[in-house]
Amino acid sequence: MVVLPDDMFDDMSALTFIHFAVFIPMTKLPSFDGLTNLKSLTLAVFLLLEEVPSFDKLYSLERLVLAAIPAMNSLPDFSHIKDLKSFATADRGAWCCNGFLGDCDLRDGKCGVHPVWGTPAATCLGPDSTIATPATLAAVKKFSETTCGVVLEPGAMEGPPTPELMAPYNGTMWKQCGWPGGVEAMCYNARFMGITCSTNKYPIEMRRQQIARGVGDRCDPAIEAWLGCKTT
Numbered sequence: 001m002v003v004l005p006d007d008m009f010d011d012m013s014a015l016t017f018i019h020f021a022v023f024i025p026m027t028k029l030p031s032f033d034g035l036t037n038l039k040s041l042t043l044a045v046f047l048l049l050e051e052v053p054s055f056d057k058l059y060s061l062e063r064l065v066l067a068a069i070p071a072m073n074s075l076p077d078f079s080h081i082k083d084l085k086s087f088a089t090a091d092r093g094a095w096c097c098n099g100f101l102g103d104c105d106l107r108d109g110k111c112g113v114h115p116v117w118g119t120p121a122a123t124c125l126g127p128d129s130t131i132a133t134p135a136t137l138a139a140v141k142k143f144s145e146t147t148c149g150v151v152l153e154p155g156a157m158e159g160p161p162t163p164e165l166m167a168p169y170n171g172t173m174w175k176q177c178g179w180p181g182g183v184e185a186m187c188y189n190a191r192f193m194g195i196t197c198s199t200n201k202y203p204i205e206m207r208r209q210q211i212a213r214g215v216g217d218r219c220d221p222a223i224e225a226w227l228g229c230k231t232t
Helices: 134-142 163-169 201-213 221-227
Strands: 017-021 040-044 063-067 086-090 186-188 196-198
Touching (some): 163 196, 186 201
Parallel strands (some): 017 040, 040 063
Antiparallel strands (some): 186 196
């Protein structure tokens, strides 16, 4: 997906949910002004998007996720969002360290050359650049545990599975699988894709915690003993 019509959202006042992902070459999004009842907005893997449209008419927004938008240098004003319940960002956000929130610290990994996407290193904002409004600063502070986190590292995000990669695992979740160099790996369906061998440490630890705490799907000791599943 390269471009969306400029007036795409103008007559969508009834829309409450948007999840846009992997619009890799897109550089601009349509105005959000028509989305007056939008409650949930997720934008993920927009590698060339530098700016998110104004939030001035998103009066009803409750949940906001911005993931893997490495070229974005600032955030819109949050003043008109009155009941935000969740705000999360993932991967690089140069706005976290380029002076948009206050101090500029280019030593921060979120302002360096991206280790996966190759996005160039950020620079400090100039004296005439827009900086965060008090409402935007308040939102980032309120949700500090889920914003301005670590940069995505190689191996932490799975690519699309191929038939050749899926075939050896025959649709079996949680099974330990072999990986060159002895790296710990597990059969997993990242982002609801086909089940394939993944070295991502996060779903592996997630499943270990589910088993240890007795939550989620019941474990199978024949497959998941390596994750701590015991015969009862």
